[in-house]
Amino acid sequence: MREWTAARPLLADMYPRIAKPAGQGTVSANLRDYEAIRRDFTWQAARVQLDGLPGGKGLNIAHEAVDRHAAGPRADRVALRWIGRDGSRRIFSYRDLRAETNRFANALRSLGVAEGDAIFVLAGRIPELYFAVLGGLKAKCVVSPLFSAFGPEPIATRLTIGAGRVLVTTEALYRRKVMPIRAQLPGLEHVILVAHAGEPSTEPPDTLAWRTLVDTKSPDFVIPPTDPEDRALLHFTSGTTGRPKGAIHVHAAVVTHHVTGLHALDLHPDDIFWCTADPGWVTGTSYGIIAPLTNGVTSVVAEAEFDAETWYGILQREHVTVWYTAPTAIRMMMKLGVDIVRRYDLSSLRFLASVGEPLNPEAVIWGQQAFGRPFHDNWWQTETGGIMIANFAAMDVKPGSMGKPLPGIDAAIVQRNADGSVAPIDQPMVEGELALKAGWPSMMRGYLHEDERYRKCFVGPWYLTGDLAMRDADGYYWFVGRADDVIKSSGHLIGPFEVESALMEHPAVAEAGVIGKPDPMAGEIVKAFVSLNPGFSPSESLRREILGHARKRLGAAVAPKEIDFSSGLPRTRSGKIMRRLLKARELGLPEGDLSTLEGSES
Numbered sequence: 099m100r101e102w103t104a105a106r107p108l109l110a111d112m113y114p115r116i117a118k119p120a121g122q123g124t125v126s127a128n129l130r131d132y133e134a135i136r137r138d139f140t141w142q143a144a145r146v147q148l149d150g151l152p153g154g155k156g157l158n159i160a161h162e163a164v165d166r167h168a169a170g171p172r173a174d175r176v177a178l179r180w181i182g183r184d185g186s187r188r189i190f191s192y193r194d195l196r197a198e199t200n201r202f203a204n205a206l207r208s209l210g211v212a213e214g215d216a217i218f219v220l221a222g223r224i225p226e227l228y229f230a231v232l233g234g235l236k237a238k239c240v241v242s243p244l245f246s247a248f249g250p251e252p253i254a255t256r257l258t259i260g261a262g263r264v265l266v267t268t269e270a271l272y273r274r275k276v277m278p279i280r281a282q283l284p285g286l287e288h289v290i291l292v293a294h295a296g297e298p299s300t301e302p303p304d305t306l307a308w309r310t311l312v313d314t315k316s317p318d319f320v321i322p323p324t325d326p327e328d329r330a331l332l333h334f335t336s337g338t339t340g341r342p343k344g345a346i347h348v349h350a351a352v353v354t355h356h357v358t359g360l361h362a363l364d365l366h367p368d369d370i371f372w373c374t375a376d377p378g379w380v381t382g383t384s385y386g387i388i389a390p391l392t393n394g395v396t397s398v399v400a401e402a403e404f405d406a407e408t409w410y411g412i413l414q415r416e417h418v419t420v421w422y423t424a425p426t427a428i429r430m431m432m433k434l435g436v437d438i439v440r441r442y443d444l445s446s447l448r449f450l451a452s453v454g455e456p457l458n459p460e461a462v463i464w465g466q467q468a469f470g471r472p473f474h475d476n477w478w479q480t481e482t483g484g485i486m487i488a489n490f491a492a493m494d495v496k497p498g499s500m501g502k503p504l505p506g507i508d509a510a511i512v513q514r515n516a517d518g519s520v521a522p523i524d525q526p527m528v529e530g531e532l533a534l535k536a537g538w539p540s541m542m543r544g545y546l547h548e549d550e551r552y553r554k555c556f557v558g559p560w561y562l563t564g565d566l567a568m569r570d571a572d573g574y575y576w577f578v579g580r581a582d583d584v585i586k587s588s589g590h591l592i593g594p595f596e597v598e599s600a601l602m603e604h605p606a607v608a609e610a611g612v613i614g615k616p617d618p619m620a621g622e623i624v625k626a627f628v629s630l631n632p633g634f635s636p637s638e639s640l641r642r643e644i645l646g647h648a649r650k651r652l653g654a655a656v657a658p659k660e661i662d663f664s665s666g667l668p669r670t671r672s673g674k675i676m677r678r679l680l681k682a683r684e685l686g687l688p689e690g691d692l693s694t695l696e697g698s699e700s
């Protein structure tokens with residue numbers, strides 16, 4: 099890996115740090131003294147922040163998220179504030195949420211659904227999705243939320259490999275997407291349909307109506323004893339690098355969800371928190387459902403898809419204090435400019451965070467301009483179950499860095515040796531694979547039906563992430579690229595992220611995706627696909643200008659040799675640029691699994 103440290107300006111040196119002025123919540127930050135909390139942190143001690151099931155009967159995610167607050171002083175605090183597509187609102191206190199989730203758990207019991215059975219939820223962000231996930235966890239089922247935009251094939255594949263016995267969906271989604279494949283799914287015994295207000299209520303054959311099955315059940319339910327190692331959630335990865343994998347998580351994961359909510363998202367009891375992710379992606383479950391509830395805050399759930407003005411309206415009207423979103427959305431907001439943001443009163447916002455793919459320095463800085471505070475990037479994976487590396491509220495932000503490991507997380511940059519062992523690289527700013535010392539509670543417990551692949555993720559004490567990164571002398575981590583995406587060009591190893599970030603600095607560039615294109619001389623050359631900001635159109639002179647900018651920033655060896663203009667880049671439903679698809683299309687190769695490609699429905 100050593101060869102990699104090319105003589106070029108490092109992203110880490112290009113942007114000034116953003117210091118945190120007093121008054122931005124730094125003094126009251128949960129992780130004010132990172133070093134001290136990190137030194138004293140143990141997962142056993144963190145577990146004590148949660149209650150556990152009454153009578154010492156184990157640990158259940160839904161108890162920590164819902165019941166313990168419903169039984170205490172926060173019972174009447176708003177747990178979920180749901181905003182429908184049409185602006186309508188439904189409000190649920192912790193007490194309400196306990197009743198609704200209990201009803202669903204009782205409904206599962208009445209159907210004879212057993213502990214360990216798999217329940218899938220295929221729905222937009224409607225309240226019943228949240229009841230089903232949490233109620234399913236109460237009944238000790240394995241719950242798997244799916245993107246409602248999936249077409250029939252991806253739904254059938256996931257239900258089959260996950261052995262789904264129950265599916266909760268809406269009548270419209272059922273008719274369009276599940277009816278055509280129902281015959282292929284003999285294991286799917288029960289389909290529960292949520293009717294939308296105003297929809298005709300003639301359930302298709304072989305389905306059950308939520309209204310009659312769930313709403314009529316008792317609001318009381320006692321969660322059975324739950325071993326922290328009992329399976330709880332099945333989450334499919336985003337499919338950015340290949341066919342999605344099914345990562346298995348257990349109830350113990352709630353300890354990570356809870357403390358990362360405190361430490362990385364800086365949740366305080368009075369916060370109004372908004373995670374924009376869909377629960378079909380792990381972020382929308384770990385942080386769109388579980389972490390805000392275990393922390394007892396009010397969680398905003400917006401049904402509508404991204405629209406900048408709708409989002410600013412929600413931030414203003416709901417007085418959101420902590421906002422967790424993703425780079426794609428931020429880049430779309432940037433495209434529309436800061437002037438629109440200024441029309442809204444967003445003075446409630448205290449902390450802004452981002453996850454999912456690298457957050458370009460430009461985007462961090464734009465947050466500062468538009469909202470008066472930077473976006474705090476954090477890094478994790480479906481496999482890690484929760485945030486592992488983050489920019490914390492009380493810490494200076496170095497734009498382009500993912501931040502530092504959470505308390506309880508030991509991270510390292512490692513190199514793989516020829517004998518298969520791995521060794522940490524101690525020198526700063528040397529690229530290698532990002533590894534985490536195994537053993538935190540939300541670590542996946544397996545890839546469904548892919549034992550060999552799962553085992554290969556671990557070498558000695560380390561979980562190997564498949565991402566390449568560097569650590570600087572201050573302990574900040576810098577994402578370089580996924581191992582699969584790294585480009586080898588004339589002896590240089592080039593991470594797409596730094597090239598994309600440099601391209602994004604050009605005022606014409608809204609978004610960039612960079613790949614390695616095979617070349618007989620160089621091995622690979624760097625090729626970029628860029629989409630343009632409003633007011634710019636593709637031309638030869640613009641291409642030359644962007645190339646010139648990249649050369650100046652990165653040096654000729656690292657700058658792209660080719661730039662194609664593209665009206666939009668292919669991305670996953672969780673918002674990640676699919677470089678493998680850019681590459682396959684460029685080379686005329688098979689496109690591979692496209693189940694998670696945005697806009698590819700049915």
Ligand code: ATP
Nearest residue numbers: 335336337338339340454455456476477479480577
């Ligand atoms: P697949 O594993 O199916 O290819 P995926 O890796 O995109 O898909 P996720 O688990 O949703 O599926 O995403 C985790 C990956 O996203 C990380 O391994 C990393 O590559 C990328 N990622 C997430 N957050 C960040 C971040 N803050 N900076 C850089 N990369 C990030």
Ligand code: MG
Nearest residue numbers: 335336339479
């Ligand atoms: Mg992955």
